[in-house]
Every structure is written in C-alpha cells, then in structure tokens.
Amino acid sequence: MAGILACGAYIPRFRLGRETAGWGSPLEKAVGNFDEDSVTMAVAAAQDCLRGLDRSQVDALYFATTTPPYLEQQGSALIAEALDLRPNVFAADITNNLRGGTIALRAALDAVLAGSARQALVVAADCRMSAPRGELERSLGDGAAALLIGRDSGVAEVVASHTITEHMLDTWRTPQDTFIRSWEDRFIIEEGYQRVVPQVVSEFSQKTGVVPRDIGKVALYAPDARRHQDMARRLGFRPEQVVDPLFGKVGNTGAAFTLMLLVSALETAKPGERILAVGYGDGGDAYLFQATERVGEVRQGRRLVSRYQESRRILPTYETYTRWREVWVSEAARRPPPPVPSVSALWREKEENIRFYGSRCNACGYIQYPPQRVCTKCQAADQMTPIRLAETYGTVFTYSMDYLAGTIDTPLVLAVVNFEGGGRWLGMMTDREISEVRIGMPVELTFRKLRTVGGVHNYYWKCMPVRA
Amino acid sequence: MESIRDRVAIIGMGCTKFGERWDADAMDLMVEAAYEAYQDAGVSPKDIQAAWVGTVGSFSTGQGLAEALKLDYIPITRCENACATATDAFRNACYAVAAGIYDIVLAMGVEKLKDSGASGLVTPRGPSSDVEPPTPPPAQFALAATRYAHHYGIPMDQLKRILAKIAVKNHHNGTLNPKAHFQREVTEEQVLNAPMIAWPLGLYDCCGVSDGAAAAIIVRADWAKNFRDDYVLVKGLGLAVGGKQGLLHDDYDFIHFPENIRAAQIAYQEAGVKNPRKEIDLAIVHDCFTITELILYEDLGFTERGRGPAEVEAGTFTLEGELPVNTDGGLKCFGHPIGASGIRMIYEVYKQLQGKAGPRQIKKTPRLGLTHNLGGRPGSFTGAVAIFGRRD
Incomplete structure (x- = not known):
C-alpha cells in the first residue's frame, strides 16, 4: 500500500x-x-x-x-x-x-x-x-x-x-x-x-x-x-x-x-x-x-x-x-559588473547559505547568523549547535531602499530582520510593494536565485512579506 | 598603558585640492600633498626617517609612496583600515615617534577613486560566495536613518529636514574652502527635492566621490619648537574596531555607533577631556552621510542622546555656533577619497589651531580640535577619534 x-x-x-x-x-x-x-x-x-x-x-x-x-x-x-x-x-x-x-x-x-x-x-x-x-x-x-x-x-x-x-x-x-x-x-x-x-x-x-x-x-x-x-x-x-x-x-x-x-x-x-x-x-x-x-x-x-x-x-x-525574463535587456547600472561567485566559497558556505543554518552557543544560548566559531556574546569558542532559520518568521527592525543597486527590482529593499526566538540577519527583500514596507512588518524567508554570473546560478535566501 | 598626550607634534601639513582630479593619478596627488607639507615644516625629503601611507585601493604596498616621493630606502608601511585608513596611518606614525624609534616621520593618506568609470564608490573585493546584498554605503547608512526616525517617533519628512540642514551647513562651509571639491551653497529645498539614492537618503545626504591626498610631518614634541612656534600637539588618539556585533546582536539599535563612543572615550581620556561639548572648540567629522553626522553628535558627547535634531535646529554646529563642526565643508564638500580623508580632517584642525583657516576661521581662539573618522557600516565600524591642541 x-x-x-x-x-x-x-x-x-x-x-x-x-x-x-x-x-x-x-x-x-x-x-x-x-x-x-x-x-x-x-x-x-x-x-x-x-x-x-x-x-x-x-x-x-x-x-x-x-x-x-x-x-x-x-x-x-x-x-x-x-x-x-x-x-x-x-x-x-x-x-x-x-x-x-x-x-x-x-x-x-x-x-x-x-x-x-x-x-x-x-x-x-x-x-x-x-x-x-x-x-x-x-x-x-x-x-x-x-x-x-x-x-x-x-x-x-x-x-x-x-x-x-x-x-x-x-x-x-x-x-x-x-x-x-x-x-x-x-x-x-x-x-x-x-x-x-x-x-x-x-x-x-x-x-x-x-x-x-x-x-x-x-x-x-x-x-x-x-x-x-x-x-x-x-x-x-x-x-x-x-x-x-x-x-x-x-x-x-x-x-x-x-x-x-x-x-x-x-x-x-x-x-x-x-x-x-x-x-x-x-x-x-x-x-x-x-x-x-x-x-x-x-x-x-x-x-x-x-x-x-x-x-x-x-x-x-x-x-x-x-x-x-531578460527578454527586454535593461541598461546596466554604472557599477562594476558583479564578480563570478567563488564556487569553492559557495561549497564551503553551503550550510549557512543553502541550509540557512545559524548557530546557537552552547555556553550562553545566543543565536547568531551566519554561524560563528567564537560566540559574539560570550566568546566561547567552537561550542556551537547549528540551528536552521529558513522557516523562522521574523520582523523588519530597519530597512532602506537602494535606487542605484543595479538590481532588476529597483529599488532594492535592504532589511535588518530579527528572527522570532532570536537571531538577526541583514538581507534583501523580494516580492514586495514599496508602499507596504515598514519597520515591524512580519517577514518570512524564501529561497531565491540572486543572479547568474559566469554560468554560476547563485542561490540564497531573501525575505518577503508574509504571504496570506 | 600610556597616553600619547603631548608626546608628538605636527610641524607641517599638506592637502591637495580634492575633486575629480582627471589631471592627476595617486602619485601626483601624493607629490602635491607631501611638498606642501615639506615646505610648511621647512624640512627636506631627506629628513624623513620613516613613513606610513594610507590607501585602500590606489596601490598595495609602501613602495607606492617611495616611488612617488623618491624616498631613499626608508621604512614605509602601507596601512588600511576601511574609511578610517588615514587616521590609522597617522596614529601608527605617532606611536613610532612616541616610542622614540624615529624623530621625524611622514604620514600620508591618498586615494584615486575617479578612474573607475562607475558612479558611486568602487572598492576592490576578493573572491567570495557573493551572497551578501550588493548594497553600496548609502543603503547601509540609510538603515540608521530609518531606525532613527522610528526610534524617536520623528516623522520622516521632519528628519529629512533636519538632515538637510546638516547638508546646507557643510555646503556653506565648503564655499569658504578653495581645496573643497564642491564650493557651492545648497538650499534646504534643493536637498529635499534631490533624486533618491537610498531611501531615505537623497543625493545631498551623501558625500561625493573624489580624489585627493593629505600629508602630515610628525616629530617628537620636544623637538617641534626647532621647526616652528605654532606646531600642533597630539592630545589623544582613539581607535575602536567592531566585529559585526551590530549585525550579530539582535538588540543593537542602529541609532548609535558603539565604535564612535569607544574611540572617543579613549581619546578624551588621553586628552583629559571631561566635557567635550565645553572643551572641544571645533570638530571635523566623518559626514559620509548626513545621518552619520547627526548620530555622531550624540556619540561624541556633543549633545545628549536624541538631542541631535534640536541642536541642529539651534545651529549649535554651524561656523558661528557654539561648537563648529566640519568648518572645512566635511566629506560633504571634499568627497571621500577613502585613504585620504582622515589626514584631510587633521589638516583643517591644524590650520584652525594655527589661526590660518582664512574666511572660515572660527571666532574664538581654539584650544582643542577633534577629528572623527569612521569606516565600515552600521553594525560594524572602524571608529577613529583624534584630538589636537595648541602648544601651551
């Protein structure tokens, strides 16, 4: 059966x-x-x-x-x-x-x-x-x-x-x-x-x-x-x-x-x-x-x-x-082109970038992202437990909107997110209406493709307003 | 631990015209700054026993300075510490003299930014996974502006007006300075109606991108009178380096920069300053963005926390105010050639303490001047504060 x-x-x-x-x-x-x-x-x-x-x-x-x-x-x-x-x-x-x-x-x-x-x-x-x-x-x-x-x-x-x-x-x-x-x-x-x-x-x-x-x-x-x-x-x-x-x-x-x-x-x-x-x-x-x-x-x-x-x-x-869809090609921002991501760095960081693990200090309990070797609060070294934050909801602590970032979704919303239960992350916001972005807004994480450079698709998490 | 107070003195300084120096590369800029400093100090290149050069991206070793100035096989260290690079180069030069290793040294800060073809700041990056948001400094500092308005319950249009007054003030001071990149008044309306760069910061909330260099010649304090009477004494040097605490600690508030506070504490203690508002006569600070200047009024103890906007309204920090800030026009008018700015700030304090600041000379006779240089972004900074005084 x-x-x-x-x-x-x-x-x-x-x-x-x-x-x-x-x-x-x-x-x-x-x-x-x-x-x-x-x-x-x-x-x-x-x-x-x-x-x-x-x-x-x-x-x-x-x-x-x-x-x-x-x-x-x-x-x-x-x-x-x-x-x-x-x-x-x-x-x-x-x-x-x-x-x-x-x-x-x-x-x-x-x-x-x-x-x-x-x-x-x-x-x-x-x-x-x-x-x-x-x-x-x-x-x-x-x-x-x-x-x-x-x-x-x-x-x-x-x-x-x-x-x-x-x-x-x-x-x-x-x-x-x-x-x-x-x-x-x-x-x-x-x-x-x-x-x-x-x-x-x-x-x-x-x-x-x-x-x-x-x-x-x-x-x-x-x-x-x-x-x-x-x-x-x-x-x-x-x-x-x-x-x-x-x-x-x-x-x-x-x-x-x-x-x-x-x-x-x-x-x-x-x-x-x-x-x-x-x-x-x-x-x-x-x-x-x-x-x-x-x-x-x-x-x-x-x-x-x-x-x-x-x-x-x-x-x-x-x-x-x-x-x-890049069918309409936009003029590139007057910025240096993004570099090809280092594949070895992507591989080394996959737990934090793809699995989206932060770490919780075994000594003091503090949650930190990205995972740290030495605790940012109590300095205990190598006493961390990984903690996945990808499904943890958060709220926007502060944000800004970058009109010159050269992303397709200008302005790029940059948000400082505090996770429920502890932990903070500075990230990009997607699927947003500019008028709805505010301090205190609830957000969830969503796995997205940041960009493709040199044939490398670079995936990472962004935040977005919580969907109904 | 010992204090740097009164152990070393500046006997000569130079500063190039800052701006889009299409005519000059980093070598040219260093020659301009160094030869003004030599002349000011009355020394020759042969007198320099060691040198420190600050640059973030113009070249990568001490050889750049040796090549430009044809220094003769002397020890030269290239120093880099984010946007506080020049102050740190200066600081290390002071310590070597204070330690008694050298009698006379050169500290140079330089940056050639305007060859990148890009608008905005371009800094070299090593290979990485590149998952961090592709956000240049305006969007990072804007995080503090958004939170500042929220924290104090100030409507954003009101905060924007306060920030505009800071831009207007610095632009006014810049009109009095022939070395500034921008020498033009702006109005509050112009600032408020300018194109958005990174909300809530508009074009005039941001400093420019420019080229420049500045140099200082430092000697043992007890030697200084052999060169000139109006030498300037180093009274305190504070440096505080953040380790991303503000992004790792979910209770960091984004309305103060702890690195400023720590660096100022060190410098005030060394200089014996108890009440900065009363004892500091002028300050040249790191106004990379108007919000940065607002926050650092509070961080440096020029006013109480949350009182920055009221002080701006009261005109406390204007050229005629109680504590003039950025009398030279600041980063707002000089732009920010990263490795040069810290020593450019010291140049203004040096000139003001000597009473040689021309039309922008402050009314009272200054006794103590402060420079504040800041590198990084809210959440993780290199904060540098230096205090200078006239000989007693």
Missing part, C-alpha cells in the same frame, strides 16, 4: 492580468519574479508540503521540470540541501518531459512499494517560456507542487495507475532554445493530446473497471482552457467532477500542472472520494487516488493551491515581466 502523506503547492505572487498595461488580455497567468526559477519554486512547494513534518524521515527526492537551471548539475541535490533533508537522501531529476510530474510520482511510488524509501518526496516545478506575444504565451504559467509519498494510506491512497509512452514532437526545446517550439497546432492536438489522453483513460478503465462516473474529481492536464473543457466532456465527466484547471488564473504550469490540480483536488476532497489525475507529454499517465478519513489534514498550516492563488498581485506593466 502506498499513499499521499502530505502535499504542498507554490504559485508566485505576481500575475499578468487585466490591469497589466501591454498584456492585452483579461486572462491572468502566474509569473515568477526575476529571482525565481524551477528550483526556487520547487523548494517553496516542498516547504509547504513538509510544514510540521519530520524532514529526517524523507528518504528520496524526485524533482520534475522541463526548465532545470543546469543541463549538467542536479537540481534535486540543491533542493535537498535547501530543504535541509538528510545528506544520505536519494535524489533524482526527471527533466525534459512535460509529464515529468506524474513520471516522478510513479518513481516515488515504486520506491516506496519496493521498500527502498519509506517516504519519497515528489516535487515538480516549471517556468516555461514562450516567445513574447507567441502563441503559447497566454496559456503558460509558473508554479510548483509537492507530494510526500509513503507506505501508508495517508490522506489519499494510491489505488491504480496506467501509462503509455509515445515519442512525438509536439512541443520541444533544444538546449539552444529559450522559447518553446511547436508543430502545427491541428496536428499536435488532434494526433497528440486528443488521441493519447482518451486512450490512456480508456485503457485505465478497462484495466481497473473504474469509469468516469465512479470518480469524484478529475485533475486533467490540458494545453489550454478550450482543450481542457473539450477533453473533460469527451471523457464523459460532468463539470462538477472537473478540478478547476486554473487557466485564466495561473496557467499551464508544465511538468507541475497535473500535480497542482491533484493538490487542488485534495484540498476539498471528502473521505472516500476518488480522484483521477491525468498527465500528458510523450505519452500519458492516469492515477487513481482515494481520499482517506484523514484527508482534511492536508490543509493543516498549508497554503496549497487555493491560498497561494488568492495571495496575488497584478503586475502593472508587461514591460516589467519582459525585464524579469
């Missing part, structure tokens, strides 16, 4: 929408800030999932995305450190596949059922890019989802699954491409999505005897809103069975999409309810879950899809978005 023990989601704070000058559509889509990517969003969704749980129990991590920051270099290894998972965790990336989220789910289930992992964390995140004004631009969105799979029925037991694998160039991207390529729409929809998904679902029904009317909620992948509505009808689902695909709100989040809809389904599922999740891309997957008596626990302290969707801000201009 295997099941979902917990789930989490992440949707960036910002949206392109009706009020966005130059966007030209009443439909919204979620867009990551300039400092977000698939890794940072995966960390956020996994933090949501793992809230209140013992992370040391996670034996395996699967990260699915079509937009990994590196082609050679494991995203899941970095995510595991940012999540403060055990060093002997098994980690794997499942990249290059639009169906990566459901493929990763299968890998996690197999690991749990085979006994190689007692708990396996699946996290899927994507931030796919269309050319500006391109055909796909309106339907694509950024987001992430996480599922903790275990050998227990959890909040939803995995009942059955079915898979088809089929090679087809419908949408694709080479390592040289920034934007997604696609073949003629009529071919890729009719011979791709509209043929494969019904085939997966029908074979699944034949195999299990479960037909659409037996299902409470269907989390159905679709390239866009029209195809989603059409497919649900074609498969025989009534509108009330269909999980809102979030088109016009978040958008198609690629490898994360089906899992985000599954999380959405779990948020409102009733005990005993059956949920079908269908993924598509290079074939298709169908999974059937049954909510248990404990399904209400998924919401405990978590934001999931619904709260992240509500906590949103509409970007004032489309130009801001194109600057974030």
Whole structure:
C-alpha cells in the first residue's frame, strides 16, 4: 500500500492580468519574479508540503521540470540541501518531459512499494517560456507542487495507475532554445493530446473497471482552457467532477500542472472520494487516488493551491515581466559588473547559505547568523549547535531602499530582520510593494536565485512579506 | 598603558585640492600633498626617517609612496583600515615617534577613486560566495536613518529636514574652502527635492566621490619648537574596531555607533577631556552621510542622546555656533577619497589651531580640535577619534 502523506503547492505572487498595461488580455497567468526559477519554486512547494513534518524521515527526492537551471548539475541535490533533508537522501531529476510530474510520482511510488524509501518526496516545478506575444504565451504559467509519498494510506491512497509512452514532437526545446517550439497546432492536438489522453483513460478503465462516473474529481492536464473543457466532456465527466484547471488564473504550469490540480483536488476532497489525475507529454499517465478519513489534514498550516492563488498581485506593466525574463535587456547600472561567485566559497558556505543554518552557543544560548566559531556574546569558542532559520518568521527592525543597486527590482529593499526566538540577519527583500514596507512588518524567508554570473546560478535566501 | 598626550607634534601639513582630479593619478596627488607639507615644516625629503601611507585601493604596498616621493630606502608601511585608513596611518606614525624609534616621520593618506568609470564608490573585493546584498554605503547608512526616525517617533519628512540642514551647513562651509571639491551653497529645498539614492537618503545626504591626498610631518614634541612656534600637539588618539556585533546582536539599535563612543572615550581620556561639548572648540567629522553626522553628535558627547535634531535646529554646529563642526565643508564638500580623508580632517584642525583657516576661521581662539573618522557600516565600524591642541 502506498499513499499521499502530505502535499504542498507554490504559485508566485505576481500575475499578468487585466490591469497589466501591454498584456492585452483579461486572462491572468502566474509569473515568477526575476529571482525565481524551477528550483526556487520547487523548494517553496516542498516547504509547504513538509510544514510540521519530520524532514529526517524523507528518504528520496524526485524533482520534475522541463526548465532545470543546469543541463549538467542536479537540481534535486540543491533542493535537498535547501530543504535541509538528510545528506544520505536519494535524489533524482526527471527533466525534459512535460509529464515529468506524474513520471516522478510513479518513481516515488515504486520506491516506496519496493521498500527502498519509506517516504519519497515528489516535487515538480516549471517556468516555461514562450516567445513574447507567441502563441503559447497566454496559456503558460509558473508554479510548483509537492507530494510526500509513503507506505501508508495517508490522506489519499494510491489505488491504480496506467501509462503509455509515445515519442512525438509536439512541443520541444533544444538546449539552444529559450522559447518553446511547436508543430502545427491541428496536428499536435488532434494526433497528440486528443488521441493519447482518451486512450490512456480508456485503457485505465478497462484495466481497473473504474469509469468516469465512479470518480469524484478529475485533475486533467490540458494545453489550454478550450482543450481542457473539450477533453473533460469527451471523457464523459460532468463539470462538477472537473478540478478547476486554473487557466485564466495561473496557467499551464508544465511538468507541475497535473500535480497542482491533484493538490487542488485534495484540498476539498471528502473521505472516500476518488480522484483521477491525468498527465500528458510523450505519452500519458492516469492515477487513481482515494481520499482517506484523514484527508482534511492536508490543509493543516498549508497554503496549497487555493491560498497561494488568492495571495496575488497584478503586475502593472508587461514591460516589467519582459525585464524579469531578460527578454527586454535593461541598461546596466554604472557599477562594476558583479564578480563570478567563488564556487569553492559557495561549497564551503553551503550550510549557512543553502541550509540557512545559524548557530546557537552552547555556553550562553545566543543565536547568531551566519554561524560563528567564537560566540559574539560570550566568546566561547567552537561550542556551537547549528540551528536552521529558513522557516523562522521574523520582523523588519530597519530597512532602506537602494535606487542605484543595479538590481532588476529597483529599488532594492535592504532589511535588518530579527528572527522570532532570536537571531538577526541583514538581507534583501523580494516580492514586495514599496508602499507596504515598514519597520515591524512580519517577514518570512524564501529561497531565491540572486543572479547568474559566469554560468554560476547563485542561490540564497531573501525575505518577503508574509504571504496570506 | 600610556597616553600619547603631548608626546608628538605636527610641524607641517599638506592637502591637495580634492575633486575629480582627471589631471592627476595617486602619485601626483601624493607629490602635491607631501611638498606642501615639506615646505610648511621647512624640512627636506631627506629628513624623513620613516613613513606610513594610507590607501585602500590606489596601490598595495609602501613602495607606492617611495616611488612617488623618491624616498631613499626608508621604512614605509602601507596601512588600511576601511574609511578610517588615514587616521590609522597617522596614529601608527605617532606611536613610532612616541616610542622614540624615529624623530621625524611622514604620514600620508591618498586615494584615486575617479578612474573607475562607475558612479558611486568602487572598492576592490576578493573572491567570495557573493551572497551578501550588493548594497553600496548609502543603503547601509540609510538603515540608521530609518531606525532613527522610528526610534524617536520623528516623522520622516521632519528628519529629512533636519538632515538637510546638516547638508546646507557643510555646503556653506565648503564655499569658504578653495581645496573643497564642491564650493557651492545648497538650499534646504534643493536637498529635499534631490533624486533618491537610498531611501531615505537623497543625493545631498551623501558625500561625493573624489580624489585627493593629505600629508602630515610628525616629530617628537620636544623637538617641534626647532621647526616652528605654532606646531600642533597630539592630545589623544582613539581607535575602536567592531566585529559585526551590530549585525550579530539582535538588540543593537542602529541609532548609535558603539565604535564612535569607544574611540572617543579613549581619546578624551588621553586628552583629559571631561566635557567635550565645553572643551572641544571645533570638530571635523566623518559626514559620509548626513545621518552619520547627526548620530555622531550624540556619540561624541556633543549633545545628549536624541538631542541631535534640536541642536541642529539651534545651529549649535554651524561656523558661528557654539561648537563648529566640519568648518572645512566635511566629506560633504571634499568627497571621500577613502585613504585620504582622515589626514584631510587633521589638516583643517591644524590650520584652525594655527589661526590660518582664512574666511572660515572660527571666532574664538581654539584650544582643542577633534577629528572623527569612521569606516565600515552600521553594525560594524572602524571608529577613529583624534584630538589636537595648541602648544601651551
């Protein structure tokens, strides 16, 4: 037996929408800030999932995305450190596949059922890019989802699954491409999505005897809103069975999409309810879950899809978005260019920079960040215990706003943050409205990509106003 | 522990015109400052027995000074201690003379900043993980301004007006100084309406970036009268170096700079100053930002904590005020060539104590003058305070 023990989601704070000058559509889509990517969003969704749980129990991590920051270099290894998972965790990336989220789910289930992992964390995140004004631009969105799979029925037991694998160039991207390529729409929809998904679902029904009317909620992948509505009808689902695909709100989040809809389904599922999740891309997957008596626990302290969707801000201009994506190249500040970060220094400092450990003095109890050898209060040497501060809330003690820092989000908000329970940190604030920044404001930490220099993506934590 | 008081004296000083010295490199600037000092002291380069040179980024060894001045295989130490570099070079030179190792030495501070092509301050950095916020000094000092307003419940527009008065005062003094980079009056409105650099600090809350050098010739006090009658005695030298306590201690308040207080305590004790407000006749201080000057009025004991704004309103620190501060225009008008500023400050005190400050000479005959030089950022500073006096 295997099941979902917990789930989490992440949707960036910002949206392109009706009020966005130059966007030209009443439909919204979620867009990551300039400092977000698939890794940072995966960390956020996994933090949501793992809230209140013992992370040391996670034996395996699967990260699915079509937009990994590196082609050679494991995203899941970095995510595991940012999540403060055990060093002997098994980690794997499942990249290059639009169906990566459901493929990763299968890998996690197999690991749990085979006994190689007692708990396996699946996290899927994507931030796919269309050319500006391109055909796909309106339907694509950024987001992430996480599922903790275990050998227990959890909040939803995995009942059955079915898979088809089929090679087809419908949408694709080479390592040289920034934007997604696609073949003629009529071919890729009719011979791709509209043929494969019904085939997966029908074979699944034949195999299990479960037909659409037996299902409470269907989390159905679709390239866009029209195809989603059409497919649900074609498969025989009534509108009330269909999980809102979030088109016009978040958008198609690629490898994360089906899992985000599954999380959405779990948020409102009733005990005993059956949920079908269908993924598509290079074939298709169908999974059937049954909510248990404990399904209400998924919401405990978590934001999931619904709260992240509500906590949103509409970007004032489309130009801001194109600057974030570096499609619109801004004039560099009249400052020396940032140096290539020292990789050896990054490696040496990973506990403080990525795991975000401070230290607590064993002699006097004082908490200090970054970790110190000699206590700043009592001068006791080498008597420190690491203490992770990444999930600790804080308040802004003082701040400033730098108009000449040369960052994309000018002005750069510099904040002195005091952590609940002790400790202080000087850091950058992201996802903020200038008008809301004030002394005493509550903040949380968020894992972000500071910048990319010399091919090195430099990740670190920033603070941000606490999201509702 | 012994005091430096009355053990060494300055017998000559030089200071270049500060500014965007497109015409000069660091070598040129050092030659200008040194030869003015030689002439002022009536000594020749051959008389110099040892030298200390402060620079943060212009060159990296004592050889830079030897090359510029063609000093003849004498011991030279290059000194660096953040923006308080020049004061520390001067301090080390004083100690070597006080120790009796040398009779006559040169202390030089120099910086050539304006070749970087960047606006704002550019300082060299070694390789690092580079996760620290990419914030130049204005954003760091602005943290103190934001907190100061909050702590005392002063509306920000009111604090900004107080800070503007400090800028207006220093700009006025700068108009009286031909060596200053900026020699132009500014109005409170101009200051308040200037472009934002790092909120809440606008353009005129920030000192400029410039090139310059300043030099001092130091001898044993008992030797000084052989060179001139109006030599200036070193009365106290205080240095306090922070270890990032303000960023590691979550109870640090950002409205005072402990390094200032410690450095001043040392210097006051050495100089025998009990009541700085009454005993110090003028002060040349590190107004890298207007908020820095406001806070250090309180740190140096010129007024009580929280009383800075009221004193500014009262005009206490203007040229005509009770305790003139930055009579030469300060960093506000000289800019801040990092390794040069500390000795440039001493140059003004030296001239004022000699009564040679021209149109900006303070009204009363000064007995004690103070310099205050500060490097780093709120949370971790190198604070340097020096006190000088006329011969009795």
